[in-house]
Amino acid sequence: MMKSFAIDDRGNVLRYVDLYSGSRAREPLLFVHGLGCASSSDYPPVVGADSYLKTRSILIDLMGAGFSDKPEDGEYHSDSQANILSTFVKSEPFTRVNIFGHSAGAFVALKLAKCLPDQTGPLILCAPGLNDYGKAMLSAITSMSEAQFVSTGFSRLLEQLKSTSDNEAWLGPFSVASPYAIYQWAKSALDDNAQNWLEDLAALNLTKAVILPDTIASDEIAKFEHAGCIVELVANTEHMMAYDNPDGLALAISRILNLKKGA
Template identity: 65%
Template sequence: MNVFAADDRGNVLRYIDLYSETGSYEPLVYIHGLGCASSSDYPPVVNSGSYSGCRSQLVDLMGSGFSDKPQDGHYTSDAQADVLSKLIVQQGFSAVNIFGHSAGAFIALKLAQRVSIEVNKLILCEPGLTDYGIAMLSETASMSAEQFVDEGFSDLLAQLKAQGTNEAWLGPFSVASPYAIYQWARSALDDNAEDWLSDLANLNRIKGVILSDSATGDDIARFERAGCAVELVANAEHMIAYDNPGGLAQAISNILRSRSGKRSVRSRT
């Protein structure tokens, strides 16, 4: 894995850099959702035969996956966007593409707004919080940080295990920092409550949104009004990377090949 010094205290962010020799120099930076890790979520996507083979950086955010997890770290969406901005600038890219899933879409949007180099395309996958996510994160945020670290985190893991439908997600969730989960939960709830769709609409970039094909017409329309091309992926729910990695790979590739923000709705099997 590649490493990046996230601060001046020796804490390290880790990421996988794929297709750096054969693909486009302009990378697509992957930002995972809460409790996830790009190193576990996206290898099946970028290895799919449907994938464009563009340079792809699978980032484990601080507090997640293989990246460091200092107890006194800063894990809000703003703090994570700042670290990613430094990572991108340090690599000397002239332009970048950004992908963000679920609550990671808030980080992706903030990164697109503040990074000092050109953002060619912003791709959001199932952006924002579902009703399930809001309920789970609200329960987390109702505790103090100490309560969540001491008891709430282990209780949440047991709850997810008992549900029996979260095995893929449970892996990266179980190794995430409880401090990071707690701070990000509170931050994501705040982000979701704000008018982030207006920020998305005002971003003058090529924008694409990827949704499950169970998305309603209203879901699709609100992203089209924000100037986004919409791609639908069949046989998938919120965790599209787990449910249909090939369909997600095709949807990402379609948006990357787009030369404008022309709206389109397609279903990917």
């Protein structure tokens, strides 16, 4: 079921899909998507997989993305997105929230967990941070001004992606995203990626897990283990795991949540 949450007194609304609300209703898993994505389109195949735990799952479209509102004067950097999600969580009768964040959404998820130190269950980061392709694309976006990107840069980028990308599913949510949101989040994601975010992750006193492709280098695995993370590997996937192998991603998430449940 699609639900909404008013983020201000001007009627701007955050929208999300609320699934399996009868199962562990007060301990949901919040899905935070990556830049240019939308949880409402990315994660239904994951939470619908046979291997999924079927715990209450809240598929959030961040402001500026998917079905959520896209005010031109909105603030879309990662701190603002995390603060909105924190306000949403505090408005609900949740005893605990488990958090999933993909790609640049991992930075938002990490900041959300820091906002809710006593309420966060397992924090699951999926392919966290920016790969070389992501850094190059976001650097190209932020090489121009926000006004330039909104007026011409966004449409040009979309045409370029349509001609070079083989992932039509990803282009759907990207094409309907706010260009203001894309620009502002791109800028903050580059800043977040350049910071010592792994140190922040290591400092969190909660269950932490990272889901990575099984082709990842061993030194990448080691740095997450050093930060105190459980590491799950998913076969036959690259960065966009929800599209490449939704069943494998569902199984990895379920293993992490089942591990904590049995602890």
